[in-house]
Amino acid sequence: SSGINAEYGDSINALPSRFSAMVSFKRLVQPGRIVFISSGKYAKKIAMIVEIVDQNRVIVDGPFTGVPRHQCGIKQIQLTKLVFQLPHGSKTIVVEKVWNKNAVTAKWNDTVWARKLERKRLRASMSDFDRFKVMIARQTRNRILQTFKISKMAGVRKMYKRPVKN
Amino acid sequence: WFAAVVSSVLSSGINAEYGGEKNGGTRTVPVQKSPRFYPTEDCKTPLKNRRVAKPTKLRGSIVPGSVVILLAGSHRGKRVVVLKQLPSGLLLVTGPYKINGVPLRRVDQTYVIATSTKVELPALPAIGDEIFKRKGKPTKNEKEMFVDNAGDNSYKISAEKVALQKEIDALVVPAVKKVDMLQSYLRSRFTLTKGQFPHEMKF
Numbered sequence: 292s293s294g295i296n297a298e299y300g301d302s303i304n305a306l307p308s309r310f311s312a313m314v315s316f317k318r319l320v321q322p323g324r325i326v327f328i329s330s331g332k333y334a335k336k337i338a339m340i341v342e343i344v345d346q347n348r349v350i351v352d353g354p355f356t357g358v359p360r361h362q363c364g365i366k367q368i369q370l371t372k373l374v375f376q377l378p379h380g381s382k383t384i385v386v387e388k389v390w391n392k393n394a395v396t397a398k399w400n401d402t403v404w405a406r407k408l409e410r411k412r413l414r415a416s417m418s419d420f421d422r423f424k425v426m427i428a429r430q431t432r433n434r435i436l437q438t439f440k441i442s443k444m445a446g447v448r449k450m451y452k453r454p455v456k457n
Numbered sequence: 458w459f460a461a462v463v464s465s466v467l468s469s470g471i472n473a474e475y476g477g478e479k480n481g482g483t484r485t486v487p488v489q490k491s492p493r494f495y496p497t498e499d500c501k502t503p504l505k506n507r508r509v510a511k512p513t514k515l516r517g518s519i520v521p522g523s524v525v526i527l528l529a530g531s532h533r534g535k536r537v538v539v540l541k542q543l544p545s546g547l548l549l550v551t552g553p554y555k556i557n558g559v560p561l562r563r564v565d566q567t568y569v570i571a572t573s574t575k576v577e578l579p580a581l582p583a584i585g586d587e588i589f590k591r592k593g594k595p596t597k598n599e600k601e602m603f604v605d606n607a608g609d610n611s612y613k614i615s616a617e618k619v620a621l622q623k624e625i626d627a628l629v630v631p632a633v634k635k636v637d638m639l640q641s642y643l644r645s646r647f648t649l650t651k652g653q654f655p656h657e658m659k660f
Contacts, residue, residue: 420572
């Protein structure tokens with residue numbers, strides 16, 4: 292059992308080794324887990340799980356992301372890879388403390404997930420003029436790349452060119 | 458009430474003198490003669506229509522200087538600068554002509570997509586709807602009805618319009634050039650490509 296625990300770290304420490312089926316699950320619904328709320332009133336926001344109500348519901352709190360402490364269905368949330376130490380059922384003040392101590396917002400913004408969301412948001416908020424500028428920028432970049440590639444290929448082609456038989 | 462009106466009219470009269478022995482000397486002649494006909498029953502007259510047409514309300518997103526995409530006509534897809542709203546309610550628009558070949562033109566705001574891009578326009582000369590009025594075709598009389606006049610009825614741009622266009626361009630083009638890449642933006646046309654849906658796009 293120590294072998295498995297060493298590999299998968301803190302969150303699976305509490306599990307006895309007979310739960311080998313759980314090994315493939317890396318993100319668990321647990322207090323301190325950062326979740327992305329995918330639907331409902333607080334859609335597209337992140338929050339921290341504070342308490343597990345039952346198989347289908349959790350209590351979630353996002354003091355700095357505009358998510359009030361409330362009961363949320365597990366089907367409306369998506370687990371992220373971020374998890375921090377939080378005693379279950381903690382008050383919002385405690386959640387705030389943990390949030391600040393671990394710089395949760397900064398860690399979230401660093402993730403690929405958050406960066407993808409931001410990119411999508413920027414693209415959707417582009418005006419017609421912005422789209423034109425992006426088009427010109429892509430064109431300029433691609434032209435530079437193409438001329439570079441062509442010049443490179445010319446050198447390679449020379450190398451493989453068969454000598455002309457006289 | 459009609460009888461009352463008639464009687465009041467008849468009571469006000471001029472005393473006129475009449476000659477002749479048996480004609481009574483003087484009689485009052487009504488100033489206003491009673492009408493020859495009046496309806497037997499009083500009927501309601503409809504209320505007078507005092508409606509005054511309000512000027513066409515311009516979309517909040519369209520403002521003098523805003524860049525706009527034309528959706529119809531020969532210049533469809535072109536991005537163009539709005540100069541102002543004319544008294545007729547139509548938008549006065551120009552390419553500017555030097556940049557994309559759109560002259561001073563009137564356009565209805567419903568045939569236009571307003572973008573959020575705006576140009577800082579200087580004070581422009583006053584322009585009304587009058588210069589855009591086309592002169593009607595000369596009507597032919599009976600003799601000339603079937604005579605073909607070698608189609609000289611094509612529209613020719615007046616020298617006044619050309620001069621006005623130059624004047625406007627001289628004011629608008631520098632304002633456009635101040636913004637980076639705006640000139641090439643106005644030269645390009647708007648198109649939709651795969652995966653682009655106007656109702657999902659932000660302009």
